[in-house]
Structures are given as structure tokens and as C-alpha cells.
């Protein structure tokens with residue numbers, strides 16, 4: 001199996017387990033789930049737990065965890081993508097707040113389920129530090145905290161830390177301070193994925209691998225191995241959705257790349273601090289995300305080549321040398337003590353980005369099609385909430401989850417090419433330019449704000 005290309009998380013476990021059997025032929029089910037990432041697997045899990053008699057099958061083009069769920073940074077984050085105003089337009093401030101609180105609880109729900117089933121996934125909930133690396137980032141963080149207060153979040157949800165308080169936890173070169181939120185856990189992404197897949201199989205759900213769905217039609221998932229006729233088909237294909245007939249412009253596949261170091265020597269950790277398991281990021285427009293792994297490495301990721309023309313996906317996870325170099329340089333600048341530490345592995349994956357950068361979930365009973373996603377870079381926890389919401393929608397059990405403002409949203413489609421390519425590349429190159437300006441001037445750049453407004457990202 002191509003575990004090297006799938007990334008370090010697989011390699012750390014000795015590679016992917018043997019492939020599962022493909023769909024044997026045309027079949028019937030109550031629910032056919034397309035995609036064996038976190039969204040598909042959590043949906044299967046909650047559906048089976050709610051109604052054990054349901055016949056649920058999972059159809060996966062490659063292997064379970066081939067997508068972003070097997071390649072991510074391992075932040076189980078209680079935050080989610082997109083500007084609050086988009087959710088507020090549907091549910092008002094109360095609706096947004098209900099959704100935010102539910103997402104915070106979702107981090108604990110993930111921890112609860114894996115504890116219940118004895119899944120060992122290195123999950124530790126020590127929170128999230130967003131580090132300001134210059135005055136501009138510091139000012140933006142202050143604005144974020146004020147915005148959070150206006151939305152009804154308090155200091156137990158998100159608060160500022162001075163440079164001194166940050167240094168007591170982790171020493172990041174040049175840091176001006178940080179924000180801290182307790183609502184984020186760290187996990188080993190593939191341990192979580194494999195544990196979930198095994199759990200779902202133990203509940204009696206077959207996962208058919210090497211089974212590409214070519215089209216999702218009302219009450220049917222079509223594959224070259226035969227169609228699955230089902231009361232419900234759940235689309236859980238995230239960054240690969242554009243490959244499905246009729247969905248070319250629904251979600252843009254955007255790349256994110258990661259590198260991971262060898263285990264750091266105790267003397268290096270001594271210089272860095274970071275004795276907790278907080279996940280860490282910076283406040284740049286083109287930000288990076290880091291985790292300290294259970295075996296004492298640092299994994300750091302960021303946007304590499306953000307997007308390929310015509311929504312093509314780089315399924316094999318190859319990473320451009322320039323991307324590896326820029327992540328390595330960022331690691332060294334944040335932690336000079338890592339200058340001699342070897343980088344052991346690099347990989348990339350694709351995430352799904354909707355036109356308005358906001359997540360959505362829905363189920364259409366007439367066509368028997370449900371879907372969830374558009375998580376951008378924050379889908380590890382959100383996929384769990386998606387699974388529970390899809391359960392409630394499919395078994396027609398109205399609940400507080402089905403009233404949240406991400407339910408029933410239908411984001412606009414992306415522009416056709418070449419506009420799509422030009423817009424996304426434009427956004428990321430302007431963000432990088434804004435970051436460079438902010439590093440020089442120490443003040444928030446107007447360019448960054450303009451790009452935020454034009455792209456609708458914040």
C-alpha cells in the first residue's frame with residue numbers, strides 16, 4: 001500500500017492494513033454511505049447505534065482513511081470554518097451560539113466514544129494556543145477575542161495570554177502573546193480513523209474498498225461494480241466531491257501539506273518548553289498548525305500549493321520541495337532549537353472548501369440524498385457532529401442538532417474555470433504578501449483585510 005504517500009501517521013503504525021474487499025455486485029441497503037473518512041464512518045456509527053436493524057454499507061474508492069481523515073494535523077477542534085455572520089443570518093445570534101456550544105461539546109463526545117470503545121488514539125485535550133508572531137497578529141487576535149465576547153463566548157472559551165504567560169507554556173521565538181482556548185484536543189488521526197472503522201465493522205457495517213462511486217442519483221449510488229439501491233445515500237466525499245457527476249463546482253479541493261520531525265531530544269524540548277499537549281498555530285493569514293506527538297515529534301502543516309486547475313486532486317500526497325522548505329523554515333524560526341532536528345516525512349492532502357467557507361449538512365427525503373462537509377481545515381470534530389446530525393435527519397428524529405444553523409444550508413457554487421483558479425491563487429498569493437508586509441510593518445495590513453472581505457473567508 002502507498003503508505004509513504006499517505007503520510008507519516010500511517011507509516012507510524014507500520015502501514016495500512018490489508019485492503020478490504022470491494023463491493024461484490026449490485027445490492028440493496030437502507031443507507032449507502034459514500035466515503036470512508038470521519039464523516040462517513042461517524043454517520044455509520046451513529047445510525048447503527050440508533051437503529052441496529054438498519055442495513056448500512058460504506059463505499060470507498062481507495063481505502064478507509066485515504067482522504068484528509070488519514071492525513072490531517074490531529075486538531076480535534078471545537079471551532080469551525082467560516083464567518084459567524086453567515087450562520088447568524090440563518091439562526092440569529094442564539095443559533096450561532098448554540099452551534100458553537102454544540103461544537104465545543106463535540107470534542108468531548110469524540111473523547112467519550114473512543115473511551116467507551118477503548119480506542120487508543122493519543123487524544124489529549126489540552127487546548128489550543130494561537131501565537132501572535134508580530135504586532136499585526138496580536139492586534140487581530142484582540143479583535144477576535146472582542147468579537148467572541150460579542151457573540152457570547154467568555155474567557156473560559158477564549159482568552160488572551162501575555163508573552164510571559166505563553167512562554168511559561170511554550171517558548172516561541174519572537175512571540176508577542178497568544179490566545180488560548182481549552183476547546184481543542186490533540187489526536188493521532190489514523191489511530192482515530194482505524195479505531196472508528198473497526199468499530200463500524202463490529203456493528204455489522206461492511207466497508208467496501210476499491211469501490212468508486214461514479215454518480216449519486218436519487219436513492220442510488222452507481223459504481224462500475226453495480227449500483228447500490230438505498231433509501232438514503234450519504235455523500236461524505238469532501239475534497240473529492242468534484243469528481244462526482246454534477247458536483248464539479250460544489251466544493252473546491254484545496255491542498256494542505258505537513259512535515260514531521262524526528263523525535264526531539266530531551267535537551268531540545270527543554271529549550272522549547274511545551275510540556276503539555278496544546279496544539280499550536282500562528283495568527284498569519286496563511287497560517288501554520290502544529291502538534292506535539294505522543295512520541296515527542298513536532299508535526300507542522302500549512303497551505304502548500306493551494307489549488308490545482310479544474311479541481312484536480314493530488315491523491316498521492318506528493319509535496320513540492322518548496323513547500324517542505326517553507327514549513328521547515330517556519331518551524332526553525334518559531335523554534336530555533338530545532339535547527340539540527342531532521343525532518344522525517346512530508347505529505348499532503350485535500351480538504352473541501354465551499355464558496356462561502358462555511359460548513360453545511362442536509363438530507364433531502366425526496367431524493368434520498370444526504371451530505372455533510374465543506375469543513376475547510378476544521379473537520380475532525382465537525383465530522384462527528386455531522387454524523388450525529390445525519391442520523392437525526394435520516395431517522396426523522398427532530399432534535400436540537402437538526403435545528404442548528406448549518407443544517408439545510410446550500411452554499412453557492414464556485415465560479416467556472418479559469419476564474420476559480422485565478423481567484424484562489426490570487427487570494428493565497430495576496431495573503432502571503434499581506435503576511436510579509438505585516439512582518440515588516442508590525443501593523444495589520446489593509447491588503448489582508450481586503451482579501452478577507454473579497455474572499456468572504458472571515
Ligand SMILES: Cc1cc2nc3c(=O)[nH]c(=O)nc-3n(C[C@H](O)[C@H](O)[C@H](O)COP(=O)(O)OP(=O)(O)OC[C@H]3O[C@@H](n4cnc5c(N)ncnc54)[C@H](O)[C@@H]3O)c2cc1C
Pocket residue numbers: 034035036037038039040059060061062063064065066067068069070071072073074075076077211212213214236237238239240241243244255256257258289301348349350351352373375376377378379380381382383
Ligand atoms: C493536511 C491536512 C491537515 C488537516 N488538519 C486538520 C486538523 O488538524 N483539524 C481539523 O479539524 N481538520 C483538519 N483537516 C481537515 C480534516 O482532515 C477534514 O475536514 C476531515 O478529515 C474530512 O473528513 P471527511 O470524511 O469528510 O473527508 P475525507 O477524509 O477526505 O474522506 C473522503 C473519503 O471519500 C472517498 N471518496 C471520494 N470520492 C469517492 C467516490 N467517488 N467514491 C467512493 N469514495 C470516494 C475518499 O477516498 C476518502 O476516503 C486537515 C486536512 C488536511 C488535508
